[in-house]
Amino acid sequence: xxxxxxxxxxxxxxxxxxxxxxxxxxxxxxxxxxLSFIFLYPFITMIxxxxxxxxxxxxxxxxxxxxQATWSNYDIAFRRMRFRAYVWNNVIVCGAAxxxxxxxxSLTGYAFARYRFRLKNVLFMLVILMMIVPVQVxxxxxxxxxxxxxxxxxxxxxxxxxxFGMGLNGGFFIFLFRQFFMxxxxxxxxxxxxDGCGPLRTYARIMLPMAQxxxxxxxxxxxxxxxxxxxxxxxxxxxxxxxxxxxVLPNLYALLNQENHTMIQVxxxxxxxxxxxxxxxxxxLCILPILVAYLFLQRxxxxxxxxxxxxxx
Amino acid sequence: MQGRDASGTRKRKKKMGIDRKxxxxxxxxxxxxxxxxxxxxxxxxxxxxxLSFSKITSFKGLLTEWVGLKNYEYIxxxxxxxxxxxxxxxYDTLLNTPLCMVFSLVIAILINRKMVGRGxxxxxxxxxxxxxxxxxxxxLLGMGVDGTTITTGIMVPKxxxxxxxxxxxxxxxxxxDRITVVLWKSGVQIVLFLAGLQGxxxxxxxxxxxDGATEWEMFWKITLPMITPIILMNIVYTIVAFFTDGTNPMVDxxxxxxxxxxxxENAAAMSWIYFLFALVLCLICILLMRRHMYDSGSKN
Numbered sequence: 007x008x009x010x011x012x013x014x015x016x017x018x019x020x021x022x023x024x025x026x027x028x029x030x031x032x033x034x035x036x037x038x039x040x041l042s043f044i045f046l047y048p049f050i051t052m053i054x055x056x057x058x059x060x061x062x063x064x065x066x067x068x069x070x071x072x073x074q075a076t077w078s079n080y081d082i083a084f085r086r087m088r089f090r091a092y093v094w095n096n097v098i099v100c101g102a103a104x105x106x107x108x109x110x111x112s113l114t115g116y117a118f119a120r121y122r123f124r125l126k127n128v129l130f131m132l133v134i135l136m137m138i139v140p141v142q143v144x145x146x147x148x149x150x151x152x153x154x155x156x157x158x159x160x161x162x163x164x165x166x167x168x169x170f171g172m173g174l175n176g177g178f179f180i181f182l183f184r185q186f187f188m189x190x191x192x193x194x195x196x197x198x199x200x201d202g203c204g205p206l207r208t209y210a211r212i213m214l215p216m217a218q219x220x221x222x223x224x225x226x227x228x229x230x231x232x233x234x235x236x237x238x239x240x241x242x243x244x245x246x247x248x249x250x251x252x253x254v255l256p257n258l259y260a261l262l263n264q265e266n267h268t269m270i271q272v273x274x275x276x277x278x279x280x281x282x283x284x285x286x287x288x289x290x291l292c293i294l295p296i297l298v299a300y301l302f303l304q305r306x307x308x309x310x311x312x313x314x315x316x317x318x319x
Numbered sequence: 320m321q322g323r324d325a326s327g328t329r330k331r332k333k334k335m336g337i338d339r340k341x342x343x344x345x346x347x348x349x350x351x352x353x354x355x356x357x358x359x360x361x362x363x364x365x366x367x368x369x370l371s372f373s374k375i376t377s378f379k380g381l382l383t384e385w386v387g388l389k390n391y392e393y394i395x396x397x398x399x400x401x402x403x404x405x406x407x408x409x410y411d412t413l414l415n416t417p418l419c420m421v422f423s424l425v426i427a428i429l430i431n432r433k434m435v436g437r438g439x440x441x442x443x444x445x446x447x448x449x450x451x452x453x454x455x456x457x458x459l460l461g462m463g464v465d466g467t468t469i470t471t472g473i474m475v476p477k478x479x480x481x482x483x484x485x486x487x488x489x490x491x492x493x494x495x496d497r498i499t500v501v502l503w504k505s506g507v508q509i510v511l512f513l514a515g516l517q518g519x520x521x522x523x524x525x526x527x528x529x530d531g532a533t534e535w536e537m538f539w540k541i542t543l544p545m546i547t548p549i550i551l552m553n554i555v556y557t558i559v560a561f562f563t564d565g566t567n568p569m570v571d572x573x574x575x576x577x578x579x580x581x582x583x584e585n586a587a588a589m590s591w592i593y594f595l596f597a598l599v600l601c602l603i604c605i606l607l608m609r610r611h612m613y614d615s616g617s618k619n
Contacts, residue, residue: 038429042443044502049446114352121345129349132356137555138601139364140563142570143590146577147363147370150381170355178556180352205344227507230449237570241578293449300449304442311510312517 056080056286063282076283083288086280087254093295096251099161099239100232106168107179107228108221114171115183115220116209120195133184136177141238149241159245164238174231174238179224186220186314187213219313226300226307233296251292258288371587390588400572401589408562408569409596415501416557420550422498423505427512428542441513448506504560508553515549516542544611551608555601562597569593 055063057075083089118130141148152163167173171180190213198208214221236252243249258280300307346353366381371390373383394401430440519542527537563570573593576586 034429035434038440041426041429041502042440044499045443045446047499048450048503110351110355113348117345117348117352121341121348123342123345126345132360136356136360138559138598139360139594140559140570140590140597142563142573143594144360144363144367145574146583146586147366148359149577150366151363167355167359169351170359171352172355172359176355205347209348234450237574241574297449300445301442304445305438308441308510308513311514314514 052286052290055283056083056290058283060281060283079283079287080291082280083284083291086284087251087258087288087291089251089291092249092251092254095161095248096233096295099164099250100229102161102165103168103173103232104225104228106165107171107173107176108224110169110171111176111179111224112183112214112217112221113209114180115185116187116213118180118184119187133177133180136172137175137181138177141174145238145241152242158242159248160243161248163242164232168228174228174235179228182220182224182314183217186217190216219310222303222306222310223314226303226310229299230296234293255289255292258285367587368591370584371591374584390584391592394585394589394592398585404568404572405593405596408567408593411567412558412561412600414497415504415561416554418498418501419505419508419557420553422502423508423553424512424550426505427509427516428538430509431513431516444509445506447503450503500566504564505557507560508557511549511553511556512546515546519545547608547611551605554604554608558597558600558604562593 054070054072056079057077058072058079059074059076062072114133118126118133148163149158152158157163157166164173168176194212194216195208198212203211234252236250236256239250240253240256243253369383372385372387374386374389376382376384426444430437430444523541523545524537527541532540561567573586573590576582576589
């Protein structure tokens with residue numbers, strides 16, 4: 007009798023516990039969904055707005071679902087921002103800069119992780135300083151330097167520094183590689199050394215193939231940051247032929263703001279009023295290539311982050 | 320006797336040789352970076368420091384004349400925009416950095432669990448990074464057809480705002496806006512925290528659970544102490560990211576000073592003040608955190 011009661015009591019408490027964990031679970035997912043909604047909000051707004059017609063834009067009852075989706079906005083934005091011409095500029099610069107960062111930063115990070123040499127601490131302080139000094143501080147001397155060398159209005163100021171471990175967030179990448187290489191065991195290298203493998207070959211054949219995780223992380227971040235950067239390209243590049251996609255956008259925004267004042271100003275392209283929907287379409291087109299690339303790399307990128315050994319500072 | 324002495328010196332010489340050889344190898348690896356840091360970093364920095372203390376007399380070859388602290392005097396006492404803009408940035412940084420840390424850590428802990436749709440959530444939290452720290456984000460934050468910003472999408476509900484009155488609602492709305500903006504800028508931080516959380520070994524938690532520790536206790540006693548290095552790195556990263564961000568009014572102002580007003584000397588002085596603040600902030604954080612830093616037993 008008492009045993010039965012005990013059993014039923016146990017079952018009851020178990021059911022209660024199950025209910026509690028279920029509720030916790032529910033709350034947990036609700037919280038996550040709410041948070042991810044906030045994160046996706048600008049993205050969703052951008053896509054929704056880009057599909058709206060002129061009427062929908064000014065109709066305050068239409069907030070989320072356009073009454074009829076129009077793809078023509080994309081067509082207009084595509085032509086207005088000369089997407090096909092500029093996207094290649096972006097691809098060239100970002101590709102080259104990413105390559106430069108992965109090559110030079112892994113080399114430098116390896117030296118800092120594995121060797122003992124004079125001035126090592128001083129030089130490493132410089133790496134930290136590279137991370138902290140914003141480019142805005144040295145933008146004018148850099149500009150002057152590049153203009154003396156005749157590098158303005160070319161891709162060189164954006165690409166060349168990355169091959170020397172500098173450039174956009176170069177210090178961060180060096181740090182990343184240093185952390186990773188510090189966590190690797192010495193045995194492989196020593197074995198290679200004993201077998202008569204030179205330092206550069208040891209690095210290229212033994213160490214680099216093991217460093218896939220940080221290489222991927224560095225590659226993805228460098229690509230994304232270069233793709234979205236508009237400060238440096240905006241300073242060094244003024245010739246239309248060398249424009250990059252994000253620096254085309256300000257012109258479009260300016261166009262829109264102008265229209266806000268005069269309300270109707272006909273676009274020189276086939277007499278269409280340039281509206282916010284087209285602007286959003288242009289913005290979305292701007293990040294579309296990088297978005298597609300990221301979706302392909304997403305899983306491996308996350309794994310790479312987890313394995314790049316940032317924990318053992 | 321002589322022979323032993325000779326062999327001893329030879330040995331020492333050889334050892335020194337190996338050390339020197341290793342050192343040379345290290346510099347071999349460092350060559351590209353050393354060139355880079357001289358050409359693209361150290362030299363511009365010296366030019367910038369020199370500019371901030373002088374006046375340009377000729378653009379050809381950038382000839383300058385020493386004027387002492389005059390440029391600094393100008394930006395502090397004559398420039399009416401500098402101090403308000405600077406204070407705004409200081410205020411924003413001091414408020415946003417802790418908020419960013421707390422939120423990104425919480426989110427990282429949430430998505431570190433095993434659950435349904437983990438891949439989706441991880442992508443979702445990284446989307447703002449793809450949208451860019453750049454112009455796109457800047458415009459999305461600050462524009463709209465009728466002048467509304469995109470942040471006002473998350474509004475205080477009408478019912479609550481009626482109950483609380485205008486002034487409180489404004490404060491709450493401001494706070495909500497700030498959180499939204501901070502959240503959008505914390506993609507990289509979340510990823511870094513996630514990496515840190517993955518690095519904590521599972522048996523540690525298991526042992527704690529066996530001893531009857533609750534999740535809450537485990538967070539304060541295990542998770543937090545173990546990820547202090549990542550927290551420090553994230554703080555430095557966040558401060559720098561906020562400082563160089565395109566939405567930052569000070570960055571805009573320095574840019575304008577340089578390329579619109581062409582007052583390069585004042586811009587240089589301004590950017591040094593600006594940078595020194597970031598540096599001091601980072602150093603304070605490093606010094607404060609150093610005492611509580613978890614040491615992984617330094618294998619190296």
